[in-house]
Amino acid sequence: MKASYVSERIPAGANPLRLKDRSDTLLSWMGQSKATEQEFATRLQSKGLNLDEFNHLLANKDIPATLHTGWMGDLDTILNQTLESWLTQHVHMGIGVVVLPFLYEYSEQVRRWFSLSTTGKILQEPVLNSLQAGFLRDLRMVADRTSVYMYHLAKEQEADLTLETYVKRLASGMTEIRKMLEQFPVLARILTEMSLRAANNTIEMLERFQNDYDEIAATYFDGRQLRLKSVQTGAGDSHQNGRTVTILEFDSNIKLIYKPRSLDTDLAFAEWLRYLNNKGLRYELKGPLTLSKQQYGWQEFVEHRACQNEAEVRTYYYRMGMLCGILYAFQSTDMHYENIVACGDMPYIIDYETLLANNIYDEEKLDFPMSMLYRSVFLSGLIPVGQVFRSQIDFDLSGIGGKPDQTSTNMKGWVLKQDNTDEVQYVEVPFKTAQLQHLVQLNGQTVEPVRYLAEISDGFREIYQIMANEKETLKREIRERFGKLTGRALLRPTFLYGRFLAASQHPKYLRNGLDREKLLEMLWNIVKVDKRFEQIVPTEIDDLLNNDIPYYTFPIDDTCLYTSDHRKIPNIFKKTCLTWIEEKLDRYNEKDLANQLHLLQYAIHSAQVEHMELPEMEALDYVESLHLTSSQFDPTATAINIADYLLDYRLTEQGHSTWLGLRNHDNRFRLTLLDFSLYSGTLGISMFLGLMYVQTGNYEYRNVAMENFRYVISVFERVADDELSPSVFHGRGSVVYAGFFLDALFDFPEARQAARLQLTKMKQYSTQPLSAQPMDELQSNLDFLDGYAGIITLCVHIWESFAEPEALETARIYAERLCQHLKQDQAKLVGFAHGSSGMIYALRKIEAYELLSPDEDVLDTLLQFERSNYDSTRANWMDLRGHVEDPLGSYYWCHGAPGVLLGRSELDEPIDEAERLKLLNAMLEHATTNPRLSLCHGVFGMIEILLSLANNPGWQTSSSMIRDAIWGLVSRASVSTQIEGMKDRGLVGLMLGVSGIGWTCLRLANAELPSVMTLQFPAKAVSITEQANPVLAEEGAR
Structure with a gap:
């Protein structure tokens, strides 16, 4: 009897209880879903109980009176x-x-x-x-x-x-x-x-x-x-x-294959493929051979088979592109790797339950840009989605790219370990992918889809254009062929149901049925967001108590829902599935086709790079051979090309713009909506576009920069103050820098106002206790990239350019805190972005305004630390990070000689001529062989620093050598193709992507433009036609 559930127990008669008399157990039940007393009472009514009766059920939990079971x-x-x-x-x-x-x-x-x-x-x-x-x-x-x-x-x-x-x-x-x-x-x-x-x-x-x-x-x-x-x-x-x-x-x-459900949808889709084949598809498509009965069906078992030659591989991926196009039109879902089989040159879908899908959630409530992305090519699950939808699924389960042996950090399962020993245990282990049937193989090797992106795109384009050209005919055909069928509704992720089911089988929930049912009460939380789930949650709980994954279906031409036991719940969906499909077809046009192909391209590339370490990914070239029209590098044309790309492939809606792309997290890249940050987010892109407007007069660049800044501010309105750090590259400082910067380029007072607001919040943040974090974590709070040194530098530059009093005061406060900490715990790293060089640069800036205490010896200590880590033989400063194999092999902005020399550029400390040449030669030797292009770790970061050094009086004697070096670096044969590859992969941010390269190109064409590497502001707007950089002007004349 203890195993009975609430609906099976008979309540004993009881006197009414006051709220203060409610048992702790009853309040605990209510707390599972954060339900009020009235909400919980209403819920109990559906079980024929009131609060008092339920409370007595709980009181008699271990000696229940039950109905016959x-x-x-x-x-x-x-x-x-x-x-x-x-x-x-x-x-x-x-x-x-x-x-x-x-x-x-x-x-x-x-x-x-x-x-x-x-x-x-x-x-x-x-x-x-x-x-x-x-x-x-x-x-x-x-x-x-x-x-x-x-x-x-x-x-x-x-x-x-x-x-x-x-x-x-x-x-x-x-x-x-x-x-x-x-x-x-x-x-x-x-x-x-x-x-x-x-x-x-x-x-x-x-x-x-x-x-x-x-x-x-x-x-x-x-x-x-x-x-x-x-x-x-x-x-x-x-x-x-x-x-x-x-x-x-x-x-x-x-x-x-035996399937215990009707396979009428499978048959209808097979007929649909034959209909499309008759329209002259380049390659025919087909599905598994199917026998459908009323409540069940039989289906061909599709064997995984390798391709025999390259031609079969190309045909397979062309067909996969066509399937992607069909699924996009049907707005299918859940086409993950378990539902695809690669059989030679034919991709088969082996589960059509979600071919025709509907969504219970109100898409009108989705914020931009998710409102644009939800019903895109990402929806089907056939292609990788990275973290575009911020899912708990942290691995690629796509039907086209999901690889085996991916280990999840979020999803876990229970397995029996050491089951034949006295140490037998049941342990929770990370989920690991194992599927192989969806992967294309040739000569014993798994084929990377990215190599066949052209075929995938061409297949998608063929299907799209057929549907775009015959919208009305196809809408009629779809209604006639599919209108009377049913689809499966995935109201919540299946893995979530699986978690609840597994949790409910834990021993602590198996002593009493009420304990197990109480656990599932958490499913009611969703009702706070969507009242329609009031009718659904009880059926979810029933299915889970029955040891099933909840199962729902819906008629394609209706808005109702059917439960696993065929009960009808009316008016669950906002529109019918057929309506969604027809509205989708009505939006087909050339712009939509271009946008979907762009998303498809990003997705396929992301599958290739998401398991790569940062250096390997940054070094990638263009996937296919690129025929260049000119062998001479043109910085202006390159900057325009990058800027136009950013305009063409932005996400935009009602005066807001943003970008999708690759973002670095834990030294790996994931496809996602870019955040606001300067480092790899959208504000760095907007600042580049602002410079492009000033240099070219193209108002579209300015407008998009403004649209993005406005979008960022709209997002900030929904973010709590304690969720953001003051960091210039990753936090509030990004808005402060971008706001003042854009207002300096063109009259944009709302940006400056927003920047002032964030500057005030940065100043307020500085009052938080220094001991709030462990010492090792505080190191990053001090450096130029993430901490105080960058904030100090930015605020001093704001004071110098705009005379904002609060900026100078903020710089002083952060300088005091930096010095206070460095007295307690000295710098651990050398280098500009992460170590002593950036701190030296910042403190020398603030020292010029006599805002440091006269007895401060922090600068001398930092300089001594930096000198002690210099190796004259290798002409480099030590990279003191523990994992670095060659501590003297780093030559970047963040670590090594380039960044150190950038930090020294503000000092009056001369460098011996011979040592300077040795440093330059060592830097250039590394840059010549460095396969990466980014500002942070690559060739264009080196060029940026060389440009800054060339403008420094202390380096004038080396200016000719610097000019030759810069020209040699940009003329490298692979530069243009790598830039194209970075664009294709969605590497569009500032410090790791093409926006930073574009910025440097502008600086190559115009020496008066500011450097982002030291957080400079524009002094004045000088067009490209007014002044050319002598570095490339002279080289071009040779």
Whole structure:
């Protein structure tokens, strides 16, 4: 009786209770979903209870009065009929012996059906063995965690108890198994219900097979009379009373799929493909051969097969592009790697449940730019989505690119470890992908889709243009072919249901049915956001208590929803699926095609790079050969090319603009909506576009820069003050720098006003206690990139350019804090972005205004630290990061000589001529062979620094050498192709992407423009036609 759930318990009569008399248990139930008393009372009404009655149910939790539940009698039958010889015969199963009575019941029911069956088309013993193996797996998935728990509990009482002894004790008779099940009655209930359902479902499938055999043989066996030799159950999630997809294997190794649902959609889609093929597709498409019955169906098992040659690979990816185009039009979902099979040159979709989809969530409430991206090519799941939708799924599960052996940090599962030892345990492990069937292989190697992006794009374009050219005809065809079908509704992620189901099978929820049901109360939280779930959540809980993944369907031409037991819930969807499809087709045009192809390109590239380390990814070249029209590098033309690309492929809506692209996180890149930051986000891009406007007079550059800044400010309005750091490159400082910068380029008072507001908040942030973080974490709070040194420099430059008093005061406060910390804990790194050089640069800036205490010796200490880490032989400063293999091999803005020299450019400390030449030669030797282009780690960062040094009086004697060096670097043959590759991959930000390269190109053409590397502001607007940089002007004349 303890295993009964709320709706099965009978409330005893009770006097009304006041709120203060409510039990802690009742309040705990309400707290699971943060429900008010009225909300919870309304919820109970659907179960025929009021609060007082429910409170008394809780009070009598362990001695409930219940309605008649048949499973208890079934459990007694199972336990009484299990033969002891069956237990001893299977003692080798170890900890799993607890489930043997239930396996026995299942086996006996199937065996009895075999004895009554007259068909000779089933090899009974091999089939029964395979069925037992599958069901045993399912039983142990539920029971093993509790079995292991009980073993270790027993071991606490008997220190010398071995697993072997414990298992033999369990298998010695039913007594010990009964004792365990009495302690965990919910487990007993689950196993009982699973056994009966599995037997019924197995027999149902076998009877359907027997009845349909002649049709199956004619369709799949060329009329041969093949015998069934193996059945693999559980080839998918459990739905609708434990039914799952099943794989049948026959004595000639032919396989067949059984699906316990109508396959009418599969047939309709096959007919749709034939319809499109008749329109003259370059390559025909097809689906698996299907037999659909009213409530179930049979389908061809598609074998994974490698391509035989390069031509087949190209054909495969062209077809994959066409499928992507069809799924985009249908707005399909859930086409992940488990639903795709690569069979030679033909991609097959093997699950059409979500081909026709609908969405319960109100898309009108989606903020820009998610409102643009939701119904894009990303929706189907066929292509990688990175973190565009900020999902808990942190690996690529796409049908075109998901690789095996990806390990998730968010998603976990339970597995049995050391199951044959005394240290047996049930542990939670990270989820790891394992699928291979969707991957294209040639000559034993997995093929990278990015190499065939042209074919994918061409296939997508062909389908898109067919649909765009015949919208009305195709809308009519779709309505006629699919209008009376049903689709599966995915109201929540399946993995979320799976988490709840697994959690509800933990031992602590298996002693009482109310404990298990209480856990699932958390599903009610969604009602706070969407009231329509009030009708849905009870059915979700029912399915999960039934050990199923919740299952919902909907008519394609209706807005209602059907539950797993076929109850109708009206008016769930805002529009019908058919309406969504028709509205999508109405929006087909050339601009939309270009945008979807661009997203497709980003997605395919992201699959290639997301597992690469930062240096490897930055060094990538253009995927395909690029034919350049000129061998001479033109910085102005390159900057314009980059800027126009950024305009063409921005996301824009109602006066706001932003970008999608690759963002670095933990030294790896993920496709995502770019944040606002200066470093790799959109404000760095906007500042570059602002410079482009000043240099070219193209108002579109200015307008987009303004649109993005306004978008960033609109986002800031929704962000709490404590969610942002003051960092110039990654926090509030980005808005401060960009706001003042853009207002200096062109009259943009709202940007300056926003920048002033954020400057005030930066100043307020500086009052937070210095000890709020550990010392090792504080180091990054001090440096130029993320901390105080960058803030000091920016604020001093704001004072110098705009005479903002608050800026100078903010600089003083952060300088004092920097000095205070450095007295306690000296700098740990050398270098401009992360170490002492950036701090020296900042403190020398503030020192010029006599705002440092006269007794401050921090600058001298920093200089001494920096000098102590210089190696004259290698002409470089040490990179002191622990993981660096060659501490003297870093020559970047962030670490090494280039950044150190940039920091020294503000000092009066001269560098010996011979040492200067040695430094230049060492820097240039590295830059010449550096395959990376970015400002932070690459060639254009070196060029930026060389330009700054060339303008420094102390380096005038080396100016000719610098000019030659810069020209040599930009003339490198791979520069232009690498820039194109960076654009294709979505590497568009400032410090790691093409925006920073474009900025440097502008500086190459106009020496008067500011450098972002030291957070400079524009002194005046000087057009390219007014002044050319002598570096490239002279080189071009040679």
